[in-house]
Amino acid sequence: MIHGEDLPAPEADFRPQVARWIAVGSFGLVTPFVIFHFASQRPALGVVSLCVIALMVANAWYLQREPARQSLAPRLMIAGLGIALGLYLLVTHGMSGLLWAYPIVLWLYSTLPERSARIANLILLALTLPSIAIVIPSDVKLRAMATLIGVSLFSFLLVHVISRQQEGLQRQLRHDPLTGLLNRHTLDDVIRQAMARSARDRVPMALLAIDLDHFKRVNDDLGHAAGDAVLRGLGALLRERLRGTDVAFRLGGEEFLVLLHGTTEAHARQVADTLLMQIRQSPWLPGRAITASIGLAALVDADEPEAWIAEADRALYRAKRCGRNRVVESG
Numbered sequence: 001m002i003h004g005e006d007l008p009a010p011e012a013d014f015r016p017q018v019a020r021w022i023a024v025g026s027f028g029l030v031t032p033f034v035i036f037h038f039a040s041q042r043p044a045l046g047v048v049s050l051c052v053i054a055l056m057v058a059n060a061w062y063l064q065r066e067p068a069r070q071s072l073a074p075r076l077m078i079a080g081l082g083i084a085l086g087l088y089l090l091v092t093h094g095m096s097g098l099l100w101a102y103p104i105v106l107w108l109y110s111t112l113p114e115r116s117a118r119i120a121n122l123i124l125l126a127l128t129l130p131s132i133a134i135v136i137p138s139d140v141k142l143r144a145m146a147t148l149i150g151v152s153l154f155s156f157l158l159v160h161v162i163s164r165q166q167e168g169l170q171r172q173l174r175h176d177p178l179t180g181l182l183n184r185h186t187l188d189d190v191i192r193q194a195m196a197r198s199a200r201d202r203v204p205m206a207l208l209a210i211d212l213d214h215f216k217r218v219n220d221d222l223g224h225a226a227g228d229a230v231l232r233g234l235g236a237l238l239r240e241r242l243r244g245t246d247v248a249f250r251l252g253g254e255e256f257l258v259l260l261h262g263t264t265e266a267h268a269r270q271v272a273d274t275l276l277m278q279i280r281q282s283p284w285l286p287g288r289a290i291t292a293s294i295g296l297a298a299l300v301d302a303d304e305p306e307a308w309i310a311e312a313d314r315a316l317y318r319a320k321r322c323g324r325n326r327v328v329e330s331g
Contacts, residue, residue: 014166016063018110023060026053048085055082059111072116079111079120087127094135098144101128102151109159117159121152176250178228179235187249187257191305194247194259198299205261206268209295209312210234210275212254213324218285226285233284234292241278242271257309265298265329272296272327280325293319297330 030049037046059078086104089097104124109117129145136144176183182190191207198205212218212230219227231254238248238258245261258275260268272294279292295316302308311330319328 014162015110016060019056019060019063022107022110023053023056026056048089051081051085055085056107059107063111072113075112076116076120079108079116082107082111083120083124083127086124087131090128090131091135095137095140095144098128098132098136098148101148105148105152105155109155114159114163118156121156125149125152176235178231179250181235181238181248181250181256183249184251187251187309188305190247190249191259191308194261195299195302195305195308203262204264205259205299206263206265207297207299207308207312208258208260208268208272208275209297209309209316210256210258211293211316211320212279213291213293213320215254218288218290222285222288230284230290233282234279237275237278237282241275257312265296268296268298269327269329276325276327291325293324294327295319295330296327 030053034046034049034053037043037049055078059075062074062078082104086097086100089100091097101124105121108120108124111117112120125148128148132141132144132148174182174186194205197203212234215227215230218230231250234256235248235250238256242248242258243261246263247259247261249257249259251257260271263271276292276294279290282290284290293316295312295314295318297308297311297315299308302311315328315330319326322328
């Protein structure tokens with residue numbers, strides 16, 4: 001089942017902002033060098049400095065695009081050009097050219113996904129360290145290598161920690177802490193994407209609105225710990241029994257929603273009937289039967305997620321009015 005992994009990656013959140021500020025900083029810091037090099041009749045260095053600004057701006061512009069419109073290939077090409085420029089400056093200008101390698105390392109980690117950045121960093125080291133051994137004076141050669149390796153290591157650790165923290169924060173934002181299912185924050189985006197795919201590829205979709213029957217009585221009679229055990233049990237059941245392409249949400253309280261991908265109304269009814277039976281047979285509260293009502297709505301005429309969800313809710317309410325512990329289809 002999808003638990004939010006197909007949503008935009010957490011690491012993509014901070015990189016566009018960092019890249020944008022790096023572009024602004026590069027323009028402010030490198031422009032004086034551009035003017036100085038051209039004024040000093042050193043057009044080659046002036047062109048290289050202009051290329052640095054152009055790469056930073058191109059990288060920032062590309063990362064502002066929607067994640068769905070991004071591809072890793074242009075980012076790798078931009079990073080490769082940055083490495084090539086740094087190596088050129090090292091070979092042609094020795095120690096002063098080496099100084100550009102340090103911001104390039106930081107730039108790689110602000111440009112590429114973490115794994116790609118590590119690989120690019122290793123390529124940079126593999127190309128740069130032998131060059132240092134050739135062009136840097138022997139008295140500072142080892143120190144130059146050690147500092148470049150140190151900056152690479154610290155950059156990796158910094159971005160690694162930031163990425164893990166963001167993943168944790170994003171998971172808290174997207175997931176219900178009690179059941180581990182997706183929550184309301186992700187509902188609109190996921191449903192909208194499913195509707196777009198259905199319209200584009202003619203893929204059938206269906207929603208199941210699930211509500212536990214008389215759940216308040218469980219809390220009142222046995223306490224909230226027992227109620228939480230039932231909610232966790234239903235969350236585990238949905239994670240285990242649904243397919244990897246299906247998506248389950250906890251909307252709040254005892255209300256759940258399931259999005260069934262590539263599922264006709266007839267197949268969705270089979271899935272709903274099976275879930276209903278498994279809920280009745282659940283061992284969550286020994287000696288006490290747990291039942292649920294389910295409203296089923298196949299995607300037919302809805303233009304917005306709210307309309308489709310409302311169809312499933314109306315079917316759910318009819319299931320409750322008809323005596324609960326049953327599946328009712330919309331329409």
